[in-house]
Amino acid sequence: MRVSRTALIGLPILIALPLIVHLLFGGSEKYYLHLLIQILIWSFIYTGWSLMGRFGLTSLGHGAFTGIGAYATVLLWNYAGLTPWLGVPVAMVIAVVVALLVGYPCFHMRITGHYFALLTLALTEFIRLCIVGLRDYTGGSLGTQPRRYGDGVSLYAMQFEPDRVLSYYIVLTLWLVGLYIWWRVDRSMDRFALDAASQDEEAAASVGINVTREKLKVTAISAAMCALGGAIYGQYQMYIGPDTIAGLSVSLNIVFACIAGGLWVMLGPTVGAVFTQVLSEVLRVSMQSSVTLQALFGSAVLALDTLIYGLLLILFIIYMPKGILGALLEKREKTSSAPTPPSRAVLR
Amino acid sequence: MLELSDIDAGYGGFQALFGISMSVQPGEVVAVIGSNGAGKTTLLRVISGLLPASSGAMSMEGVSLRQTPPHRIIETGIAHVPEGRRLFPRLSVESNLKIGAFIPAARKKFEERLAFVYELFPRLKERRAQLAGTLSGGEQQMCAIARALMSGPKLVLLDEPSMGLAPVIVAQVFDLVRRIRREGYTVLIVEQNVRQVLKIADRAYLLEVGRIKASEPAAELVASDEIRKAYMGI
Known part of the structure; x- marks a missing residue:
């Protein structure tokens, strides 16, 4: 009920957003649309990661999947002339195969927690x-x-970047598909199975859950989504680099954003994307344009925004483990179910 | 119903079971007794497939279960209530029961079986929305047994159901076992509480350091001096 009401109000706003941006920021609408597109692409990728992350499968390997998605698509196009319409599915299949090759031994040998994180790293x-x-x-x-x-x-080459409004609608669709996948997984019996396995693997196996298979299923979906996200990112940016769409920094950003936004709610990763993207953008612009700071720190000011960004994320992990959205929803639930403050008996 | 012959099993280089042969007939309550480290839990883990046997043969109603993974074994009608109950603590009672009906054959009969276990254990119905980790010890055992029944088993493996419970609650738990027996389930129960378990069992196997030392009707074991001295402190 809550989700559908949010969707009823939110979706028209999202569809009208390019127009709103045009009216509000006429001169710099390209920049704001660019920011929105970035947020939506990363939201999709983060949502893909959270499918695994919410079940305690903390993967630091998703930078590999976004990288495979982006690079396989571009290389197939540049060197084999394969249209991204075929290249993207091929890239997704490659990512899934890699995910299964790494995932099977991990899950079969019950590698979890820190060891799983290190292996995927x-x-x-x-x-x-x-x-x-x-x-x-x-x-x-x-x-x-x-x-x-x-x-x-170009439709054939899947190149849409010159038209920002078109790009926006493409990634908006992508994002909605991501939410739909999240919702389907959330409603499935697999979710129960994975929830159970994350709490007690042996007990899950004893009630007949094929734990390895369930984990592989969700890993495959998650890897495919991240590869798709990476590919679309490359097509939109028209540039791919090992640091922007592959590698550890991408892996870490994914994990940070999901934790900041909230792992266990549908829009948590999206909130995380909005938060991290806007924050790093605001910090970058304000720090680098501030004359005072430049006088104080000289050229070191260029790194200051990254420093503050990192510091904020640490605070988040410590003080808001359920993430922004998770904490907000919890607060609302508390106030709606208990209109009066808790009685003294409870406090005692 | 269940037949084991010459089963060896262990962990890595350590062998825990040596040439175990035993059988369970339909409708029976069979107990496996023995001291700490005798291999009782290992035996149940081998039967439910959580630990593959290194050699020997095992079958359920004539179907061979050798090298069969746990999610296939449960489909033959064997449900395992593991040692220490092993509920999913951060899920509600009802979600625990829902996961108990995970196998495809059981999913179809979920509603029907849920009504059945709620009728059998009305306390669980009262607590259906509560997180399983917040139940009392006795209620957790009840929930663990109910979760096993959700898969629609013929044979229920119970591993130390009295473990860590107060004496009053232990008596209630054994009463639960009687109740599920009356419903027509066959039970294989592993216990350290020898005195209590021999009261409800038809037959018992005595396990000592991974080997079966004796296999007799429960009444005769109760009467045996050796058993009384070694396991009942009389």
Whole structure:
């Protein structure tokens, strides 16, 4: 009920957003639309990660999947002339195969918690090294670009970046698909199974849950979503680099944003994306344009925004483990179910 | 119903069970007794598939269960109530029961079976929305047994149902076992509380350091001097 009411109000606003931006920020609407597009793409990726993260499968390997998605699509286009309409599915399949190859031994041998995080971290680094190592094709650490196909928008080459409004609607659709997948998983019996397995694997196995299979299923969905997100990111940015769409920094950003937004609610990863993107943007702009700060720190001011960003995230993890949205919803639930303050008997 | 012959099992290099042969007939309550570390829990884990046997044969109603994973074994009608209850503490009672009916055959009969276990254990119905981790010990055991019944088993494996419970509650738990027996379930129960379990069992196996030392009707074991001295402190 709550979700549907939110959707009823929120969806028309989101659809009208380009118009609103146009009316409010006529001169710099391209910049604001760019910000919105970034938020939606990352929201989709974060939502994909949270499908696993919410069940205690803390993967630091999703930077590998976004990287595979972006790079496979672009390389297939640049060197084999394969349209992204086929390249993206191929990239998604590659990501799923990699995910299953890493996931099967992990889940079969009951590797969880810190060990799982470390193992997946190694995967991210492995993919990044592959990208850098194959520099003749991938451009190494400098990154590369999808070959332009004519000027402007092209359906065949899936290049839509020149038209910001079109780009916005494409990624809005993508984001909605992501939420739909989250909702389907949330309502499925698999969710119960994974919830159970995350609390007690042996007990889950004893009631007939094939724990390995359930984990592989959700891993495959999650990897495919992140690969798709990475591919769309590359198509929109028209530039891919090992640091912007692959590698550890991407993995860590995904985890941070999901924790900040809230892992266990549908819109948590989206709130996390809004928060992290807006925060880093505001910090970057305000720090770098401040004359006072520049006088105080000199060129070190360029790194100051990253520092503050990191500090805020640490505070979040400590003081708001359920995330922004999780904490807000909890607060609302408390106030609505208990209109009067808790009685003294409860407090005692 | 359940047949084990010459089963060996262990953990890594450590062998816990040596040549176990035993059987359970339909409608029986069979107890496995023995001291700490005798291999009782290991035996149940082998039967439910959580620990694959290293050699030997096992079958349920004529179907061989060798090298069968747990989610297949439960489909043959064996449900395991693990040691220490092992509920999903942060899920409600009803969600725990829902997960108990996870296998496809059981999902179809979920509503029907839920009504049945609520009738059998009305206390659980009262507490259906409560988190399982907040139940009392006795209620948790009740919930664990109910979760096992949700899969629609013929044979229920009970691992130390009295563990960690107050004496009054222990008596209630054994009463639960009697109740599910009356409903027609076959029960294989592992216990350290020898005196109590021999009161409800038809037959018992005595397990000592991974080997079956004796297999007799419960009444005869109760009368045996050796058992009385070693396990009942009389």
